Amino acid sequence: MSVDIDSVKKGYIVIHDDNNRMDATILCAIRDYVGDIIKDKQPIFNYNDREVQDDNKRFQAKLDQRLTIVKSIKEYILSSIRSSYHIGTRRIGKMVLLHSEAGCQQQHWHTDYDPDVLQGLAELPWGVVLAIENGTSLDIIDPDTREPVSIQLLPGSLIFFRGDIVHAGAAYSGPNNRIHAYLDTDIYRQTANKTYLDFDSV
Numbered sequence: 001m002s003v004d005i006d007s008v009k010k011g012y013i014v015i016h017d018d019n020n021r022m023d024a025t026i027l028c029a030i031r032d033y034v035g036d037i038i039k040d041k042q043p044i045f046n047y048n049d050r051e052v053q054d055d056n057k058r059f060q061a062k063l064d065q066r067l068t069i070v071k072s073i074k075e076y077i078l079s080s081i082r083s084s085y086h087i088g089t090r091r092i093g094k095m096v097l098l099h100s101e102a103g104c105q106q107q108h109w110h111t112d113y114d115p116d117v118l119q120g121l122a123e124l125p126w127g128v129v130l131a132i133e134n135g136t137s138l139d140i141i142d143p144d145t146r147e148p149v150s151i152q153l154l155p156g157s158l159i160f161f162r163g164d165i166v167h168a169g170a171a172y173s174g175p176n177n178r179i180h181a182y183l184d185t186d187i188y189r190q191t192a193n194k195t196y197l198d199f200d201s202v
Contacts, residue, residue: 010143011165015080017156022076027155030132033069034097034177037061041099045107045195057104058169063095063179070095077128077181081160088123093184094192098129100172106139109201112182112190113163123185127167130158130179141166141201148201153178163188166198 041059063070074092081087112127129138131153138151138159150170151159160183161167182190 012140012151012159012161013081013085014151014153014159015084015157017080017154020156021080022156026072026076027132029069030073030179031177033067034132037063037097038099038177041097044098044193055103055105057101058107059099059101060096060180061099063097065092065095073130073179074181077130077158077179080158081128081183085160087183089186090123090126090183092128093182093189095179095181098169098178098180100169100176102172102174104169104172104176106171107169109141109166109168109198110195111164111166111198112195113188114196115164117188118164121185121187123187125163125185125188125190126160126183127163127165128158128160128179128181128183129153130181131155132179133177135172135174135176136178137170139168139170141198146201163190166201 038061041061043056044058044060063073065071065074074095077092078087113125118124132155134155136153140149140151140161141147142149143165153159184190
């Protein structure tokens with residue numbers, strides 16, 4: 001695994017799977033599982049400044065953390081993060097499959113945790129996106145420049161980011177599946193399906 005060092009101080013860390021720790025066998029098993037649960041997908045918000053209403057092309061499905069394949073995904077995420085960062089009391093809370101259909105527009109800029117609550121915390125929760133397909137990306141607002149940055153991820157690579165980092169699900173020209181997880185703390189657990197829109201960003 002390799003880390004984009006320049007991003008660490010900015011509040012997000014991109015970890016590349018250079019050594020193919022997530023081999024083809026694991027990826028095939030994950031994709032088979034995705035195929036099983038995608039039928040249970042539910043629409044999630046996809047509001048953005050350019051659209052009056054959601055485009056109904058962004059969905060999620062909950063991962064069953066009792067299953068062996070999901071436990072493997074969970075351990076892969078945690079071991080990847082531990083290789084480059086002190087995880088503290090954080091532990092994985094909710095895990096979901098995110099699915100975008102072709103033509104899915106970018107989400108509105110938001111955080112997954114309440115920024116006002118985060119200001120008083122010594123240890124912040126984090127969000128994680130794990131790529132299982134080519135073409136996966138996440139858009140974030142660089143905390144220093146306040147400019148949007150598109151993070152591109154290959155299968156097996158992931159990004160984890162502080163709960164106060166403003167981000168948006170990327171637009172997709174073709175269908176895409178990826179894993180989203182939350183690293184909650186003892187003090188603050190992410191509220192299911194709750195986001196905090198940011199109207200000050202680009």
